[in-house]
Amino acid sequence: MGDASPQSHAALFQPGAIGRMKLRNRFVQSPIFTQYAGTFGDVSERMIDYYRARARGGVGLIITENTSVDWMVGRTVGHPMRIDHDRFRSGLAALTEAVHNEGAKIAVQLHHTGRQNSQGNTERNEPPIAPTAGITSAFGTPPRAIELDEIPGLIDMYAQGARRAVQSGFDAVELHGAHGYLLGQFLSPKTNKRTDEYGGSLENRARFALEVVRAVRDIVGPDFPVMYRLSVEEPYEGGLPLEEGLAFAQMLEQYVDALDVSAGNYDTADVLLPMYPPGNLVHYAKAVKERVSVPVIGVGRLTWLLDEMDEAVAAGELDYVSLGRAQLADPEAVAKTRRGDHAHVRRCIAVNECISRWMFNGQRTQCVINPALSQEARAKDALRLADVAKRVLIIGAGPAGCEAAIVAAERGHAVTLIEREPELGGQLRAWSAASFLNAEMTSMITFYRVELERLGVSVRLGSEATQEDLDSHDAVLLATGTKAAGMPEGAVDAVDMLTTGSAPEGQDATVHGDTEIAMFAALWLAEQGRNVTLSSPSGDVGLDTNDMQRARLAQLLSEAGVTTLTGQQAPESGVVVWAQERIASDLLEGQIDDEKVRAIGTRIRGGRMYEATQSGFWAAAEI
Structure with missing residues (x-):
């Protein structure tokens, strides 16, 4: 989506209401588990800073991450925020005040893991609990069954959490009945095999959730907004069918003020945490909206579809647009959209490092x-104006170099960015070659270009840095990345091939490597109509990326007809594309003194995009 006038997306910037809660626009921040709470679930300054920045960024409503109503056996793995005791009200009140001071509203999401937990994560090393014993989840351990006489106590945990929410200044509560957690486990025929009044028919399986909703409504009163997040379908064998999910939404309607509609659980993570394409969950929200009269919130990488979402809201097909990972990537996405500065948004690229690399690993x-x-x-302080403006030279315009140039220029330095290639982006250009991430990587390159222009950075493309360049600047950062290593004679460097878009001659090609870039290279060659074999020297491929990205790329490779072989020696003949681990660039190595001239990015840290952006940002903050 290109630049638009500040008057565009008028429907998305109309005020809205959920019950008595008035909202400044139709943007909602989805609940995302951050692990920013203290070790024992208390609200930390880090968490307040995080939510404050998102409220300042223009979103109308923030829904907090999964907030535990049962710390003993029902908290998610790690240290989520908690609301299971009155002692936490003080920190929760500080959070709500910080958000309110920025003009946004905030709801707390009341959460119990049920079976989606591990025994090692409970306070007394007890099994997690579930409607039915023994049915584990993608990352859980076998649960014990909830006894009938325990159910009133569980219901009261949600109700008391709602009471504390009101007392702490929250504007609404959301019950987390989606994604395979406890409320959804009772609803799902896959996980609820009970034979009492809480199992069997849809009406019985819905009983627990409806009793929780009614208990919450009783304790908060008729005017306090109550929302419910539901997975309207579990798209796997034995899971909740769509028609039952829609019928359940209608059961909820009389008790709640809004429905936050998603799908799937962690056994169907590709549906729950979509990587490609955008918008694969929004049809669920539209289907619910056809059945109910209360406001409906849609989710699913929707910053990529704001034109379509504006039309959907204007047409009454849904009421609110929820931004999740997009708010991690750019807390000011809503404000920039309102100004028409779409190219200046760091648009989430959905490689799920946030989820699979960090969140899932505690x-x-x-x-x-x-x-x-x-x-x-810390970042706000890092962007302060420098005491002395300097002439800063950055060599290499990949992610590290671009981040460093932006930060240095924001701080008032006069910045020159030199890149030997004819375009910005570095290895982002390699990532953009295959259709899988083309839109995302192109957007990121565009972001860097327009930000560098905005800040007045002097960019020299297709140019080599000279000794005169180094001598005429006060500080020099070498962001020259990595280069191929151990490549046999006659082989083609995968990064060079993808960056230039020049496929080697010949119909058959072998990509050798166990890296993510090997998977990208094989996929791109297949898209060029080549017969491709991906030859990995290890027992797997994509070893340097997260599990979800690896699985998605493997699926795309299979669909493209790529043959993948593991435990292979380097090919000795034929067309070979080399995609093994790379080594640091040694360009201008003799100039490095770690005072005036420093190496940054993957050249010094190794790794991939995360290491590059982190290094570039913080190195420039020190100049």
């Missing part, structure tokens, strides 16, 4: 394209 959520995520206060 670490603070990070973003490969936003170095400030989880470090908002």
Whole structure:
């Protein structure tokens, strides 16, 4: 989507209401687990800074991450925020005040994992609990069955969490009944095999969730907004069918003020956390909207489809557009959209490093394209004007070099960026070659270009840095990345091939490597109509990327007819594209003194895009 006037997307910027809660626009921040809370679930300054930045960025409503109503056995793995005791109200109140001071509203999401938990994550090393014993999830351990006499206590946990939400200044509560957690486990025929009044028919399977909703409504009163997040379908064998999900939405309608519509669970993660293409969940919200009269929130990489979403809201096909990972990538996406500055948005590239690399491994959520995520206060300080404006030279216009140039220029330095290739982007251009990530990588390159123009950075493309360049600047950053290593004579460097778009001659080609770039190279060659074999020296391929990206690329390679072989020696004949691990560039190695001249990015840190953007940002902050 290109630039548009500030008057575009008028429907998305209309005020809205969910119950008595008035909202400044139709943008909602989805609940995303960050691990920014304290070790024992208390609200931290890091968490407040994170939410404050998103509220300042223009979104109308923020829904907090999964907030635990049962810390003992029902918290998600790691350290989520919690609302299971009155002692946490003080921190929660500080959070709501910070968001309100920026003009946004905030709802808390009340959450219980049920079976989607591990025994090692419970306080007393107890099994997780579920409607039915033994049915595990993608990352859980076998649960025990919830006894009938335990159900009132579980219902009260949600109700007491809602009471604390009201007392802490939240504007609404959302019950997390989606993505395979406890409320959804009772609803799903896959996970609920009970034979009492809470199992069997849809009406019985819906009973627990409806009793929770009614208990919450009773404790917060008739005017306090209550929302419900539901997976309207579980698209796998035995899961909740769409028609039952729609019928359940109608059951909820009389008790709630809005429905937040998603699909799937962590056994169907490709549906739950879409990577490609955008918008694959929004049809669920539209289907629910046809059945109910309360407001409906749609999700699913929708910053890529704002024109379509504006039309959908204007037509009454849904009421609110939810932004999840997009808000990690750029907290100011809504404000920039309102101004018509679409090219200046860091648009989420959906490689799911945030989820699979960090969140699933119990670490603070990070973003490969936003170095400030989880470090908002430190990043704000880093962008302060420099005490002395300097002449800064940056060599290499990949992610590290572009990030460094932007930060240095923001701080008031006079910046020159030199790139030997005729275009910006570095390895982003290689990633953009295959259709899989072409739109995302092209958008990122465009973002860097327009930001460099906005800040007045002098960009010299197709140029080599000279000794005169180095001598005439006060600080020099070498962001020259990596180069191929161990490549046999006659082989083609995969990065060079993808960057230039020049496929080697011959119908048959072998890509040798166990890296992510090997998968991209094989996919791109297949798209050029070649017969491709992906030859990995290891037992797998894509070893340097996260599990979800690896699985998605493997699926695309299979669909493209690529033959993948593991445990292979390097080919000795034929067309060979080399995609093994790369080594640091040694350009101007003799000039490095770590004072005036420093190496940054993957040249010094190794790794991929995350390491490049982090290094570029923080190196420039030190000049």
